[in-house]
Amino acid sequence: MSAGSSLLSVAAAVARVWETVRPLPEVEVPAGAAVGLTLAEDLAWPSHLPSLDVSAMDGVALHSAAGGEEAVLEVAGTTCAGEPPGPPLSPGQCRRIMTGAPLPPGADAVQRVERTAPAGEGRVRLLAAVRPWENVRRVGSERRAGARALERGARLGPVHAGLLALLGRASVRVIRRPRVTVAATGDELVGAGEGAAPWQVPNSNGPLLAALVRSWGAEVLEAGILPDRGPELREAITGASRRSDLILLSGGVSRGDLDLVTGALPAAGLNPIFHGVAVKPGKPILFASSRDGRVHAFGLPGNPLSALVGCVLFAWPALERLAGRPHPPAALQARLAEPLARGSGEREELRPARLSVLPGGGWQVAVLHAASSADLGAVARAGALVHLPPRCSPLPAGAAVAIIPLPGASQEPLPLPTD
């Protein structure tokens, strides 16, 4: 950020973050704790699905050759789901069978219970004929043992919690969950609810950054408010480096006398990779890394909106990279709901916007008026940030713009189709 240096574009800064940060080590975790993490092994089906020929209905298992309409068969016991197949059928026999239960040896079909009738002591009459393999889920018909179930690199979601169980897995290999220390700097700050004097400011960046980082699936260590004194800052950053993969600091990164984060990071062994991006708000952002590449830090501007923008644009990609994702987070395209009266200046610009779903699919945004780069009030009603290129002209309604959806933003509902 020295006078003559040209600032990085957002894309160039994201690329620097992406090439500097490396994915975290692989670890084995209980299957129930894997949701949100990146799979670090290929998963295969351990056995055929179904593992045996099983009944698809409640009914009687029999051999189809003996299953003509009006046939009367001796009922030789019952197999419930979860029980072994039982003894082989003798000629003239059938066996009562429940959905999901394995067929006894000698059976190749199931007649559903609704198509049978009692026929005296221990006997049943078929009300309709059965074809071979009718109402049977055949062994291996859905999956063959050894078939690939999921590839290394997949992001595990709720459905995969079920899949892992189905594969018989109690634990699974994943990329470790990132650990992030969040701290605000500034002697003007007081904790929320602690009663700020008019010349003091509640620490909103701490809770904001912590909640953002949690929404992206990382573990947060909240370090509260750090003092504007170099040695204490350095000590706090050194401590955080031992406990976390990423450190998010807000405040103290512009050019004033007390902008101590800029000095404290290198003193704690975190060397600047870049300082300053040609973006509004959020220009004085600082990105630093330890020599061994194990710990990274962002010095974000102290204004809440600037801190939010810096976190979404740069810390989010860093977290995705740590978590082993294949690409940085995606920008989406949306249509402007209203004309954009004021274009951007020399820097790329991020503006809070309401987000809604168009009836025909796709997104629509209405840019919100933010009073200043401290104005979290406007963002509180936003579902996305509109990302304008530098020197962007005013745009008509309906023009396509790039947007970054904000986490936890609710979208306008559309009704389910009715019939």
Add this chain to the structure above:
Amino acid sequence: MSAGSSLLSVAAAVARVWETVRPLPEVEVPAGAAVGLTLAEDLAWPSHLPSLDVSAMDGVALHSAAGGEEAVLEVAGTTCAGEPPGPPLSPGQCRRIMTGAPLPPGADAVQRVERTAPAGEGRVRLLAAVRPWENVRRVGSERRAGARALERGARLGPVHAGLLALLGRASVRVIRRPRVTVAATGDELVGAGEGAAPWQVPNSNGPLLAALVRSWGAEVLEAGILPDRGPELREAITGASRRSDLILLSGGVSRGDLDLVTGALPAAGLNPIFHGVAVKPGKPILFASSRDGRVHAFGLPGNPLSALVGCVLFAWPALERLAGRPHPPAALQARLAEPLARGSGEREELRPARLSVLPGGGWQVAVLHAASSADLGAVARAGALVHLPPRCSPLPAGAAVAIIPLPGASQEPLPLPTD
């Protein structure tokens, strides 16, 4: 589900769920625990923002009438951010001031530090003139005390964690987080990783439903596997009714001998509201409620894909209603990536599909081949369920279809715009 009864459509069943379930009571929670919950009070700004006239720059505070180019002023101390405004300026004086610090009485402008130069002992020279209120964020310019910050009914996201702090709120009134008991029934089930015999089935519905419900923000009580014995089922359901707002059971809801959930729910005081929806998969779903409307239960089919579909279609709206959302979850519209070769039959149909973002905005889906209604393997690669109306004809590529995105599904990335 008796022979002659006509089954509900999905929309009619969702409407029954929505009108039966009521929002949970309001509670006061710490601000940090409010993300994901529904705001149950209107929030207002407690004071002007800024609360005083504060400097927007590091520099010197002065009266603009004394701030002509080349003016030399006596420096009367320093105000840092977080300090009170200090003593009034005397004529010929200025005061060193940091970004965010309040102006001293008698000052109406700030000249930034880069536009000043030392002028001997305790004096400073201005390199440029200042205008009134230049580099000053005026009291109340961004927000007036008492202005509305956020409305009751908003879904609190990460940004609101910052907003609550800025409002000085350590706690906030919200709709209580729903508590959900999840249990699977079936004597054929064994816990994941406990080594299933070929005729046994790992309990995948328990982990699947628990992870889905957690992704929607509810608290989950996992009750494992319940036995196929009426009295024990009833007792377990009665116990769950005391601890939870919603009970999700899988298995035991079709017409076979051992479909005990259908009987156990009323025995535990949860009376059927509907049993059976004209949807494939997931037809035999059962929805029940206590007489006082305080506890609700779904009996979901035991097949994993059917349980997933039932949970997404019906339990999700129930959770949204409990959580105080204004509408049931939204279906979105997407375009088919490939022709839909096989239309739907007499029932509405849900099919797992890959989800991607179209370059011009909007969603695209490619329907995946699912081997059966037990096939969680196909859904593991899906980002959405395609929702077809009944008697839907085959469709060409590009046709519009309704989709329900699955939680935790990753989307195809698009690059950020470059300049």
